[in-house]
Amino acid sequence: MPAVSLNLTTDVVELTRALCDIESVSGNENAIANSIETALRAYPHLDVTRDADAIVARTSLGRGTRVLIAGHIDTVPVADNLPTRLETIDGVQHLWGRGTVDMKAGVAVQLKLAAELTEPNVDVTWIFYDHEEVDATLNGMGRLSRNRPDLLEGDFAVLCEPTSAGIEGGCNGTMRIEISTKGVKAHSARAWMGVNAIHAVEEILARLNRYSLQEVEVDGLVYKESLNAVLISGGIATNVIPDSAKVTVNYRFAPSKSIADAEAHLREVFEGFQVKVTDASAGARPGLDQPAAAAFIAATGLVARPKYGWTDVARFSALGVPAINFGPGDPNKAHADDESCPVDQIYSCEAALRKWLTA
Numbered sequence: 001m002p003a004v005s006l007n008l009t010t011d012v013v014e015l016t017r018a019l020c021d022i023e024s025v026s027g028n029e030n031a032i033a034n035s036i037e038t039a040l041r042a043y044p045h046l047d048v049t050r051d052a053d054a055i056v057a058r059t060s061l062g063r064g065t066r067v068l069i070a071g072h073i074d075t076v077p078v079a080d081n082l083p084t085r086l087e088t089i090d091g092v093q094h095l096w097g098r099g100t101v102d103m104k105a106g107v108a109v110q111l112k113l114a115a116e117l118t119e120p121n122v123d124v125t126w127i128f129y130d131h132e133e134v135d136a137t138l139n140g141m142g143r144l145s146r147n148r149p150d151l152l153e154g155d156f157a158v159l160c161e162p163t164s165a166g167i168e169g170g171c172n173g174t175m176r177i178e179i180s181t182k183g184v185k186a187h188s189a190r191a192w193m194g195v196n197a198i199h200a201v202e203e204i205l206a207r208l209n210r211y212s213l214q215e216v217e218v219d220g221l222v223y224k225e226s227l228n229a230v231l232i233s234g235g236i237a238t239n240v241i242p243d244s245a246k247v248t249v250n251y252r253f254a255p256s257k258s259i260a261d262a263e264a265h266l267r268e269v270f271e272g273f274q275v276k277v278t279d280a281s282a283g284a285r286p287g288l289d290q291p292a293a294a295a296f297i298a299a300t301g302l303v304a305r306p307k308y309g310w311t312d313v314a315r316f317s318a319l320g321v322p323a324i325n326f327g328p329g330d331p332n333k334a335h336a337d338d339e340s341c342p343v344d345q346i347y348s349c350e351a352a353l354r355k356w357l358t359a
């Protein structure tokens with residue numbers, strides 16, 4: 001099937017519509033990737049590389065600084081919300097439909113600027129990747145970092161995920177642990193013969209209730225941490241004293257802590273219990289002390305806020321590249337059936353990035 005041809009220099013809202021109307025639910029990015037690759041290859045100032053359904057387009061102007069600007073091209077499944085349409089919601093013009101927020105408006109801004117900024121003031125690596133909305137093992141940026149780490153080298157990164165056109169720096173890390181209690185099984189009619197493992201959970205919950213939450217300043221932003229029981233299980237029958245129980249705890253920790261720091265802290269909090277780490281992802285420092293980040297904030301005049309959810313900025317951070325989130329659309333509308341993005345935010349993100357890259 002021939003690729004739908006994209007006009008990258010058209011109005012950015014029109015370009016967003018065109019991108020959204022090429023359905024690209026995770027696993028089905030081939031068509032949109034073909035369209036993006038073909039469109040970018042028309043610009044001689046860009047070196048274009050394709051890796052599966054990810055596309056990287058780089059300027060090579062020999063600038064002293066290189067910034068990475070990234071966005072994913074897949075969406076969650078369509079919920080009868082394509083094709084897109086323009087709609088006025090509460091007096092504000094919105095582009096409605098799957099992908100308008102998460103995150104093809106951001107991708108449209110990237111594509112338009114990639115085409116139009118032939119001589120940005122820093123070298124730019126424009127990254128468009130697949131499989132963000134599914135299992136992390138499939139993530140296109142993760143694959144790029146394994147196949148072509150050289151393409152992800154840079155001083156600073158902007159991920160155009162929705163932030164309502166505000167700057168959200170870094171992200172908290174996340175760790176899940178299972179805390180087990182052991183007891184001795186017995187018939188509940190002769191309970192004194194056993195030891196109840198569910199009752200032993202009380203102390204775990206007491207420590208969680210007593211735990212005082214930390215606020216940690218990292219590169220000038222204050223990150224709120226949290227520590228919560230998220231699952232609990234135990235018992236095998238209604239007439240048996242349970243010999244085992246388990247509480248799953250999720251720790252969201254500031255990006256100044258490594259995974260090892262987080263684990264050591266949790267082992268201390270739950271000392272005396274058996275603790276097993278089941279899943280962990282480090283956070284990402286916002287890197288607002290980097291000159292490229294400072295220039296970005298100065299050019300946009302925006303105030304940075306901390307990001308709490310885990311995003312792919314952490315992948316950049318793991319590569320040693322500080323990163324922020326900045327993109328059009330309310331993140332609370334991402335994945336919603338009534339997903340819609342205020343068009344003025346698409347224009348303001350385009351203007352802000354343009355100003356930063358040409359100032």
Ligand SMILES: [Zn+2]
Nearest residue numbers: 102103132161
């Ligand atoms: Zn997204």
